[in-house]
Amino acid sequence: MTRVTDDRVVTTIERFFNGPDIEGQLERLSRRLPADAQILIAGGAIRNLIIEMMHGSAPPTKDIDLFIGGVGADFNLGAALSDLVTQPTDLGGLRWQPQTSPYVYDLCLLPNFIIIHTYHLAPTAQNLLAGIDLTINAIIYDYRHRTIHENGCLASIRDQIIDFNCQFLPDKCLIGYRLLLMAYKTGFRFSKATFQFLTQRLDFGTVEPLKRLMQVKQGKPLAKSIMQRLDRLCKYANYSVYLETESRKK
Missing domain, CATH: 1.10.220 (Annexin V; domain 1)
Known part of the structure; x- marks a missing residue:
């Protein structure tokens, strides 16, 4: 788990998530969660930002994957977001698409992340990062703390190669x-x-x-x-x- 300090990468990610289309939605979500909860953004949306930064073009971003840490597996996410229009996902999370947003937000409690849940791991940001399937997706942005960590993601995207990140293949x-x-x-x-x-x-x-x-x-x-x-x-x-x-x- 490596802290990302590259100015280009940090600026690219922060500019996107601080933009008007997203920051307002993340703040709406943040106000409905406990003060000590983590909002961890992982995978595809960040991957696409970095691909575009490094190579000039990237797949379109349609959804943003959010993991809610600092809460137990029994935390009632549906009740916390009861005033928002959400739908259940296949893996037990919630999907939220604000009417004014071009993006869908897929929310999952960190204890219910498939690798953490299946292998009884501690629900931490480090285990989330280690449990992400592929290196090109192995990057997380802690929204509340404004920190970014990765595990081989930047090198894989630079070299344009798809490799395993997680040791478990369930x-x-x-x-x-x-x-x-x-x-x-x-x-x-x-x-x-x-x-x-x-x-x-x-x-x-x-x-x-x-x-x-x-x-x-x-x-x-x-x-x-x-x-x-x-x-x-x-x-x-x-x-x-x-x-x-x-x-x-x-």
């Missing part, structure tokens, strides 16, 4: 989905570990549910295109051949 289907979707969205290369996972560890019993998940989440046409990419990936003789082919595309 669901092969979900991890496969995340890897393929991130490669599609960013155009980044796979690391040797993620390449081997996709080409050697996804058996038929995993690929079929993966295909169905992709269709549900992304629609059939896009799911077909992404799954065809997996087929092509599995035809490479080894990782070196994959890298050589990817290098020629640049």
